[in-house]
Every structure is written in structure tokens, then in C-alpha cells.
Amino acid sequence: MKLIRYGEPGREEPGVILEDGRRLDVGGQFTDYDESFFAFGGLEALQAWVDDGCPDAEEVPPEARLGPPIDRPSKIVCVGKNYLEHAKEFGEGIPTEPVLFMKATTCWSGPFDDVVTPPGSTKLDYEVELAVIIGKTASNIKEEHALDHVAGYSVFCDYSERAWQKEMGGQWTKGKSHDTFGPMGPWLVPASQISDPQGLRLWCKVNTELRQNGWTGDMMFGVRHLVSYISRFMTLLPGDVIATGTPAGVGMGMKPPRYLSPGDCVELGIEGIGEMKQRIVASH
Incomplete structure (x- = not known):
């Protein structure tokens, strides 16, 4: 999997790209890819969700802008x-x-x-x-x-x-x-x-x-x-x-x-x- 964020600048939503190329929204599972996400096991939880088949996930619109893949870092x-x-x-x-x-x-x-x-x-x-x-x-x-x-x-x-x-x-x-x-x-x-x-x-x-x-x-x-x-x-x-x-x-x-x-x-x-x-x- 690969982590993406999509949407207008400053209002991006988290998403994921699967091995088959599908781009799915993960906003229903995670708020954003930020300090808290990485600090509290978010990457492992995301992988587990993907391994479980991404239940209830919606596809990311193909025309959606891609933002930076993580929220603005502390440094x-x-x-x-x-x-x-x-x-x-x-x-x-x-x-x-x-x-x-x-x-x-x-x-x-x-x-x-x-x-x-x-x-x-x-x-x-x-x-x-x-x-x-x-x-x-x-x-x-x-x-x-x-x-x-x-x-x-x-x-x-x-x-x-x-x-x-x-x-x-x-x-x-x-x-x-x-x-x-x-x-x-x-x-x-x-x-x-x-x-x-x-x-x-x-x-x-x-x-x-x-x-x-x-x-x-x-x-x-x-x-x-x-x-x-x-x-x-x-x-x-x-x-x-x-x-x-x-x-x-x-x-x-x-x-x-x-x-x-x-x-x-x-x-x-x-x-x-x-x-x-x-x-x-x-x-x-």
C-alpha cells in the first residue's frame, strides 16, 4: 500500500493506494496522516484495515488533486x-x-x-x-x-x-x-x-x-x-x-x-x- 492525501490545499483527506491501483478514502478510519497517526500505531492499524479488505471504503475521485502525503510536519x-x-x-x-x-x-x-x-x-x-x-x-x-x-x-x-x-x-x-x-x-x-x-x-x-x-x-x-x-x-x-x-x-x-x-x-x-x-x- 501507499499513503496519499487528496483534496484542496489545507483541506486534504487521507487515502491509500492498494496493490491493484485502487485509490480509497480512509477518512472514516483515520483523521489524517499526522504526528498522532504515526505516534500511536496508525501505520500498523492502516495496514490491518487494508488486510481486512478495506470495509466500507469509498474510492477517491480520479480527478482529485493529490496533496503532500502527510500533514505539515513539525519540522x-x-x-x-x-x-x-x-x-x-x-x-x-x-x-x-x-x-x-x-x-x-x-x-x-x-x-x-x-x-x-x-x-x-x-x-x-x-x-x-x-x-x-x-x-x-x-x-x-x-x-x-x-x-x-x-x-x-x-x-x-x-x-x-x-x-x-x-x-x-x-x-x-x-x-x-x-x-x-x-x-x-x-x-x-x-x-x-x-x-x-x-x-x-x-x-x-x-x-x-x-x-x-x-x-x-x-x-x-x-x-x-x-x-x-x-x-x-x-x-x-x-x-x-x-x-x-x-x-x-x-x-x-x-x-x-x-x-x-x-x-x-x-x-x-x-x-x-x-x-x-x-x-x-x-x-x-
Whole structure:
């Protein structure tokens, strides 16, 4: 099964995709895929309900918009320069331990929603990433227990305004947090269905041109290490998201740089998880 949320922004209902492709509403069973859902065994209860044949479930309308597959998390923790070739194209040296930064949760967006170019933006960029969704509270946990705290995985795009990120002083957050800069989806794949999070191909196209093409096995710091490492510095709550970094091929790294403009189309995906697509639009 895969977890989805559907409906208008801010009013999404929880749903599930079965192995036969049917999309069913689960609103009669669960309020939402949020911190409480993951903290109190919701994923296991959902699986049991599916195994029982999804009694009294209604189908999700085929035309329904898909939102992000979980409710807005308490935090989005991002890992910078986690692929060697991307660290080289980014500059500023090769990290010896994970580089962490945050995206404001108000950037939360659906997998096929438009990305709005901020007023004054000149260097809008894309980054395909494996998203790790935390399943139970993690605080100062050992690496060997890290994956026990993971609920599932999804596709994430870390959109960035590079001028704001690198040319305006301070930390990266201001270049990472504009509304629509954090689409995730199209669904959550439970961790039990991903045998090895370091064995996945991830890719990104801009206007059908393949820009990024990498493997999660190329991470300098893998998922186990990241969950354990981050939990040393902050408590990870159920439903929190870790964006694990991006391979080489971002617009900033090209010579000359090739940033996004209104009208561009960004397609990205991770094999075994899913694909997303966003259109870049001008701000109003």
C-alpha cells in the first residue's frame, strides 16, 4: 500500500493506494496522516484495515488533486552537500560531517502543485531528494536502531532561491523557505516496502532534459547515519521529514548556471517510490 492525501490545499483527506491501483478514502478510519497517526500505531492499524479488505471504503475521485502525503510536519530538516559531486559543484569544500539546515514548514506543497517564483527572484533552482518520514520519536538514538524510527519514504524537491541563500548573508533558510518550495509526494511508501534506502535511483528533468541522475548509495552520509546524527541535536517527532541531499546537476552547478524561469516544467522521481511534476509560475 501507499499513503496519499487528496483534496484542496489545507483541506486534504487521507487515502491509500492498494496493490491493484485502487485509490480509497480512509477518512472514516483515520483523521489524517499526522504526528498522532504515526505516534500511536496508525501505520500498523492502516495496514490491518487494508488486510481486512478495506470495509466500507469509498474510492477517491480520479480527478482529485493529490496533496503532500502527510500533514505539515513539525519540522523539515535538510542535509546539504551530501553527494560528493554535488558538494564539488556547490563549492565551499567537502563536509566531514552532515551539513544541516531547516526549511520553514510553510513551504509545504503538493507533488503536482505550481512552484511560485518569489518577487525579486533571479536564481531559482531545483534539487531532487529522498525524503525520510519519521515514524516514532527519536532522541539521541544509536545508528543501529535508526531505521526502526522510520515510517517511510517519499520524493522531495528542495527548491531554492540561490541569491537569497548565498548572497544575502546569514544562514541558508531564507533561500529555502518561500511558499511552494517544499513539494513532497506523490505518496508515502512504508519503510517495510523499501529493502535498502541506499539502493534507489533518483533523477530530475527540466523541460524534458535530464539534469540529475544519481543513486542514493552515493550519499556520503546514509539514512541510518543521518537519523542517528540529527537526533543528537534535536528530537525528531513522528511525521517529521528529513530531506537527505541531492546529486549533482543542479542549475547553479552548470557553466554558465541555468536557473528556472516561469513556464519551465520540472519532473523528478525516485525508482521504487514515485514521480512528481511542477510548473514554475510567476508571482502575482
